[in-house]
Amino acid sequence: MNRGTNHNSKLHQKILSGKRITPQEAITLFQWDILDLGRAGDARRRAVFPKEEVGFIVDRIINFTNVCEAGCTFCAFHARANLIEPYELTLEEIYKKIDELVNLGGTQVMLQGGLHPDYTLEKYITMIRSVKEQFPEICLHSFSPSEIVYIARKNGMTIFEIVKTLKEAGLDSMPGASDLLVDRIRxxxxxxxxxxxxxxxxxxxxxxxxxxxxxxxxxxxGETNEEKIEHLNVIREVQDETGIIRAFIPWSFSPARTRMDDMLPATGIDYLRIVAIARIFLDNIIFFQAGWLTEGLKLAQLALAMGANDMGGVLMEEVVVKATGIKTETNAGEIIEIIKNAGKIPVQRDSDYKIIKSI
Ligand code: SF4
Known part of the structure; x- marks a missing residue:
């Protein structure tokens, strides 16, 4: 496999000029030397975001239930994977967790559950309304497209109507939770x-x-490189059409403790390659989060030199990735040190990527 330098190739010039590359061109990037690729990724980051600031947000994921009908083979979190007893949090338990976040200066809550067969639309509305009543200053960046489609189907309503209803209840924004946008794999x-x-x-x-x-x-x-680019192409098209994607966040699947545990996990180089290729390909997204949660803080720090420009959230109490056996804890102090040590300027930001304070 040729992984030589590519400094003089036409594609390299095209990337440095800031022009959009085609899916076919993107596939050839998998053959590039990793350092060439990383430099090209960083050049494209500077083209859309010339500052050396790296943001992070003080947030909390609250996994309010692990009861889920979907039973995805890559998931160790849902109750039927038999690793975590089935549970549901009460509203009081949710309030207590948000209260702890607010006391730490946190600004965002990600309420995430599964496809719970007994949860009605009314239950979601009550959850959102009551949380917003108790904590009006908190941004609710919550739920997922799969939950929306599931609720719409169960209630005989359109996807638009469900989104509108949840927004009226107080939902601020929703994570894309895209997994891999390739129907063969899905x-x-x-x-x-x-x-x-x-x-x-x-x-x-x-x-x-x-x-x-x-x-x-x-x-x-188990996807091919072509399918990785197919995924990125769906995202690029959607962003061209809507402009609603505030950030792109790649992470590797952790097979341990899932029903796919016979697969080898992706490597660190695979991760850095994805960060750089995605940064080059997704020319219409400004913020790329380095995935400390799945890749570890040290690899996430390296990603800051290859196209990433955000460290995401401190994610108090994450449970889904933790279920695969990965350590999933950090804090603002540790993230600030990682950013500074990479030669960047740490900034605490809000859900809209606006700076709350420079550190
Ligand atoms: S990934 Fe989400 S939808 Fe799939 S089983 Fe796990 S909780 Fe359910």
Whole structure:
């Protein structure tokens, strides 16, 4: 495999000139030397975000239930994986967790559950309303496209109507929770979650309701390089159409303790390659989060030199990734040190990527 330098290639010149590259060109980047690729990724980061600031947000994920009908093979969190007893948090338990976050200066809550067969639309409305009543200053960046499609189906309502209803209850924005936007893989690992078309429909509904979102990428589930680019291409198209994607967040699938535990996990180089290729390809997204949660703080720090420009959240009490056996704890102090040590300027930001304070 040729991994030589590519400094003089036409594609390298095209990337440095800031021009959009095609999916076919993106596939050839998998053959590039990792340092060349990283430098090109960083150059494209500077083209859309010339500052050396790296943001982070003080937030909390609250996994309010692990009861989920979907039973995705890559998930160790849902109750039927038999690793965590089925549970549901009460509203009082949710308030207590948000209170702890607010006391730490936190600004964002990600309420995340599963496809719970007994949860009604009314239950979601009550959860959102009551949280917003108790904590009006907190940004609720919560739920997922799969939950929206599931609720819409159960209630005989359109995706647009569900998004509108949740927004009226107080929902501020919704994570893109994209997994891998390739139907061949989705049919294998998560057939009960949204199809690619349904995911796109939720993003369109968020756009029509004037709400923001994000896009993620879970790779290492047996997809080809062509399918990795297919995923990125869906995101680029949706962002061209809507402009609602505030950030892109890639992470590798952790097979340990899932029903796919015979697979080898993706490596650190695979991760850095994805960060750089995605940064080059997704020319319409400004913020790229370095995935400390799945890749560890040290690898996330390296990603800051290859196209990433945000460290995401401190994510108090994450449970979903933790279920795969990965250590998932950090704090603002540790993230600030990682950013400074990378030669960057740490900034605490809000959910809209506006700076709350420079550190
Ligand atoms: S990934 Fe989400 S939808 Fe799939 S089983 Fe886990 S909790 Fe349910």
């Amino acid at each position: 049919k294998q690992v998560s057939p009960k979650k949204t199809s690619v078309e349904e995911w796109r429909a939720v993003m369109q509904a968020l756009y029509e309701n004037n709400m923001k979102s994000s896009a993620t990428m879970t790779y290492g589930m």
